[in-house]
Amino acid sequence: MNNVQNATAAAPPKRRTRTRWGDREGRRRDILAAARTLLARGGYDRLNIRDVARGARVSAGTVYTYFASREELFAALYAERLVAFHDEIAPLAARARTPEQLFVAVAERYLDVYRVYGREVNLWAMLADASRLPPELAQPMIQAAGQIMGLVGTALGRLGTRLVDAELAIPFLWATLNGLADHFTGQRHRLHGFSWPDMAGFAARTLVTGLTQGGAPPRRRKERRR
Amino acid sequence: MNNVQNATAAAPPKRRTRTRWGDREGRRRDILAAARTLLARGGYDRLNIRDVARGARVSAGTVYTYFASREELFAALYAERLVAFHDEIAPLAARARTPEQLFVAVAERYLDVYRVYGREVNLWAMLADASRLPPELAQPMIQAAGQIMGLVGTALGRLGTRLVDAELAIPFLWATLNGLADHFTGQRHRLHGFSWPDMAGFAARTLVTGLTQGGAPPRRRKERRR
DNA sequence: ACCTGAACACCGTTCAAGT
């Protein structure tokens, strides 16, 4: 879906020189486009309202007639990115032949998302107290997150993977994936020498083994199945 | 000049009421104490240089004669906190009877560290390009981190836990622990209903199982050992 | 009705001036 709408190159000047007034839709897109560019260049730190305004050819004050805050502007782009992420991993999830492959493919793509959107701001914290984000921005994010989880769940089902405790496994995987992404999008991983592919593969094998065979209380030591 | 450098308890007030001048050691402690209080109250966001200065009863400019930047002041406290963390978990690591217990105990304590120091700033990224942090601040952090890893390694050895690939397992565990801590110190975990003890226990069982039994390339399906 | 941009209330950091 997104691909068609993104053909916003060479903005069409309906009016004369001053297309400005009236077209709020178009200006909103201009603002989002300028913000997207800044974000891609340097993450949340680079998302400067004055730069956004300059990029969208409006004044700083005008940005605030479209988005209540810098955080909200960010949230709008994040929601959009989650949908794109879903669309990216959908074919990969359908194609994966093992749960390990699935994990590696998803993690690989998630790295790009995290690099731009995941570092400084915790959007889910904003979602948690609902008052902070207007429903029209919160709802798409929640929906996209749900669809991503559904996608993974479906793929695991197709592969016949039986998780020990799916309810706990999903947030656990989500936290783990964030931890790995944080590790590898920062410079922290330079303190040891491992590459992302090595680590992603190792994590995939470890997690799949743990999530399909683990889960019994730690004391018992007979067989894995009685 | 002074041979007995370690006898710095109870700073001698050579001057009258204004002990201020001269005693740089003491003032450095004042600044760190003020910063520590602010940090405990609200994390990196609350670490405001003007507030630190006020708390230490010096001017804002003076802070910069002790620490080159806000980040460096933070780093000094972080290094200190890592040493305290090591001392906290040392007896727990010695007492743990299973690797799962070890993980839960360490993770539990780490949550407090992460809540204050781990959120906004990635110190390890600073460490990675060495020029950004002076050696006298970097060295204690690296040393503390090494001692913590050594502690965990020793405990695992005592318990007879054989990791599939210890070299990869350590950074993997570190990333995972950070991911879980981030999940539970933010508000994100409210989106599902699980408590920290439930999740910590689940993570412990999953990771121990995965790290002791996993690791083989995903295609082979015979026994765990040939 | 919609937009502008000066102004406000903050930051981290610097540096001439004081003692």
Add this chain to the structure above:
DNA sequence: ACCTGAACACCGTTCAAGT
């Protein structure tokens, strides 16, 4: 020698004033 605090260069955000 050491400390001060005004000043600088930035922020996100607001709002009286323009069109």
